[in-house]
Amino acid sequence: MRRRSALAAVTTLAGTAIAGVVSRPGGNDRLLAAAREGSDDVTTETTQLLPETVHETTLYELTAPDPGPTVMVFGGIHGDERNGIEAAHDATEWGPDAGQLVVVPETDRVAVENDERGGIDGDLNRHFPAGEEPTSDLARGIWDAVERYDPDVVLDLHRSLGIYGFHREYVGQALFHSADAHAHGRAIADALTADAIPWYLPFHRFTPQESTAGGPLLFQKAAAELDATAYLFETTAFLLNHATMTEQSRLVTAHVLAAHGGLEYDTGIGVAGTGEPEQESETEPDGGTSA
Amino acid sequence: MSGDSPGPESGRGSEPSIGHAGGLEIGRRALTSPATVATAIVLIVPFALGWLRTELFSPLALPGYVIYSIGTAIGNAIAPRFEFWVYWVPFVGGCYGIAVGVGTVYEWVRARRDAGDDGTEANRSHSPPGNSDD
Numbered sequence: 112m113r114r115r116s117a118l119a120a121v122t123t124l125a126g127t128a129i130a131g132v133v134s135r136p137g138g139n140d141r142l143l144a145a146a147r148e149g150s151d152d153v154t155t156e157t158t159q160l161l162p163e164t165v166h167e168t169t170l171y172e173l174t175a176p177d178p179g180p181t182v183m184v185f186g187g188i189h190g191d192e193r194n195g196i197e198a199a200h201d202a203t204e205w206g207p208d209a210g211q212l213v214v215v216p217e218t219d220r221v222a223v224e225n226d227e228r229g230g231i232d233g234d235l236n237r238h239f240p241a242g243e244e245p246t247s248d249l250a251r252g253i254w255d256a257v258e259r260y261d262p263d264v265v266l267d268l269h270r271s272l273g274i275y276g277f278h279r280e281y282v283g284q285a286l287f288h289s290a291d292a293h294a295h296g297r298a299i300a301d302a303l304t305a306d307a308i309p310w311y312l313p314f315h316r317f318t319p320q321e322s323t324a325g326g327p328l329l330f331q332k333a334a335a336e337l338d339a340t341a342y343l344f345e346t347t348a349f350l351l352n353h354a355t356m357t358e359q360s361r362l363v364t365a366h367v368l369a370a371h372g373g374l375e376y377d378t379g380i381g382v383a384g385t386g387e388p389e390q391e392s393e394t395e396p397d398g399g400t401s402a
Numbered sequence: 403m404s405g406d407s408p409g410p411e412s413g414r415g416s417e418p419s420i421g422h423a424g425g426l427e428i429g430r431r432a433l434t435s436p437a438t439v440a441t442a443i444v445l446i447v448p449f450a451l452g453w454l455r456t457e458l459f460s461p462l463a464l465p466g467y468v469i470y471s472i473g474t475a476i477g478n479a480i481a482p483r484f485e486f487w488v489y490w491v492p493f494v495g496g497c498y499g500i501a502v503g504v505g506t507v508y509e510w511v512r513a514r515r516d517a518g519d520d521g522t523e524a525n526r527s528h529s530p531p532g533n534s535d536d
């Protein structure tokens with residue numbers, strides 16, 4: 112019996128490896144290639160935010176020759192969420208086809224260097240009350256830059272420990288969005304699921320969720336005061352490794368850029384072009400048909 | 403998956419049906435039945451591979467994935483703040499429980515089939531056709 116059990120185990124292992132390789136979705140190499148394919152005409156400038164302070168951090172401004180949206184991407188608002196930091200760093204090398212891509216990969220530099228969620232004044236993403244001054248030096252410095260660019264789109268990259276709507280205290284595998292982004296939020300979440308979530312990890316499918324306005328988060332303030340279309344992306348560390356979380360963060364950045372016209376790329380599932388969203392929403396009041 | 407299963411054979415060949423003692427015997431055998439071992443492997447091993455390396459998740463991991471995930475969802479709802487690796491203990495226990503259930507059915511079917519055969523056959527072997535000495 113032992114030999115047979117061992118044989119069964121080995122067979123299971125081999126079958127697992129083969130089945131996993133054969134049936135896993137392949138990400139979205141075409142989209143990421145389109146994002147990385149920089150035309151020579153894209154200019155990149157860097158600026159130091161909060162210069163000569165402990166918070167000093169680099170902002171990258173990538174400008175395409177054609178007019179288009181200004182998209183701001185933030186990583187490292189929570190310093191221990193390495194997926195967003197790495198994906199944002201990657202995006203500083205991308206080539207938008209239109210408009211401006213503005214990236215701050217290490218927003219809370221102190222937290223990033225300490226590999227901790229919060230920095231000197233705690234959790235940065237609670238320092239942006241709508242209609243009021245930001246409540247810390249770092250938050251004021253970041254918000255100055257946001258006001259200066261007056262972005263059309265804001266994307267903030269995060270990771271949670273569990274799954275939104277599944278683990279009660281966690282918010283992972285969700286794309287939170289401002290009230291004006293129902294169709295885009297649903298389409299981008301579906302696109303991410305199609306790109307990155309195999310059918311045999313069903314609880315990891317992405318959920319779009321309208322965010323309550325008026326909270327103290329950076330993306331909420333940008334939506335409330337600057338009329339930006341704002342997203343907060345959460346992947347999860349639940350059963351996913353760093354490489355997978357980072358790839359999902361790259362994909363959402365590219366999808367958001369494409370959905371708002373910064374990239375000439377049609378995902379074919381309703382984001383930037385002609386396709387219909389794959390499935391109708393059960394929770395979304397407008398059925399995902401209007402922007 | 404069968405053949406040299408351990409355990410006393412005495413008194414089983416002449417039983418016309420599965421009595422109380424036979425039930426206990428089935429339960430005991432189910433703890434280490436080949437069907438139990440196989441089921442536990444199927445539930446745990448593919449999922450454990452994915453847990454160790456995300457790239458190794460596969461369709462075979464789906465049963466373990468569902469059991470483990472639902473366990474963490476229930477655990478997180480009733481007792482937040484536990485790290486998720488803690489759920490390996492109830493996960494393995496739960497998978498073994500399910501496997502013993504499968505093993506019990508397997509052993510019960512086997513005992514029924516043996517009891518239905520004529521005495522000498524039943525006394526000789528509990529193996530399925532092809533594994534016995536015929």
Ligand SMILES: [Zn+2]
Nearest residue numbers: 189192269270
């Ligand atoms: Zn975060």
